[in-house]
Every structure is written in structure tokens, then in C-alpha cells.
Amino acid sequence: MNATPDQTIDITSEVCPMTFVRTKLKLERMRTGEVLSVRLRGEEPLRNVPRAARDEGHAILGIEADGDAHIVIIRRA
Numbered sequence: 270m271n272a273t274p275d276q277t278i279d280i281t282s283e284v285c286p287m288t289f290v291r292t293k294l295k296l297e298r299m300r301t302g303e304v305l306s307v308r309l310r311g312e313e314p315l316r317n318v319p320r321a322a323r324d325e326g327h328a329i330l331g332i333e334a335d336g337d338a339h340i341v342i343i344r345r346a
Contacts, residue, residue, distance in 0.1 A: 272331075277306040277308070278291060278292060278308070279308040280307060280318075284314075286317075289318050289322075292321075292343075293325065296345050301345055305345065306340055306342055322343050327346045329342070330342040
């Protein structure tokens with residue numbers, strides 16, 4: 270991971286579609302260019318959160334495994 274997150278959110282207890290709803294609300298409260306670290310669990314959120322963030326114009330900086338979860342790093346558009 271090459272960017273230090275400005276904010277973090279843990280949505281491992283959420284299920285779709287709430288995974289991206291929580292991520293989107295967090296991104297909306299951030300400034301342009303800030304970096305969000307999203308901890309999520311499951312195949313569906315791992316597919317949907319990065320895709321939905323890209324669809325909103327945000328940049329996915331990286332995805333890495335973290336035990337039984339994943340960390341998705343997003344730069345706010």
C-alpha cells in the first residue's frame with residue numbers, strides 16, 4: 270500500500286448493499302484527494318465496493334488480504 274489512509278472504516282459486519290452505502294457515506298464526508306481504508310469481508314463486498322467506488326469516479330489504490338478480510342484503499346475523487 271503506497272498511500273497512508275486519512276480515514277478508515279470497518280464494514281466486516283455489513284452485508285450488501287449496506288457495504289457500499291456505508292463506504293459511500295464515509296467518502297462523501299471526506300475531502301477530494303483524501304484516502305479511505307475500507308476493511309470488508311466476503312466475496313460480494315470485495316466485488317461490489319471497488320466497482321461501485323470506481324463508478325462514482327473514485328480511484329482504487331489497492332486491495333490486500335488481511336486475515337479473513339480484505340482492505341480496499343480508495344482515493345476520493
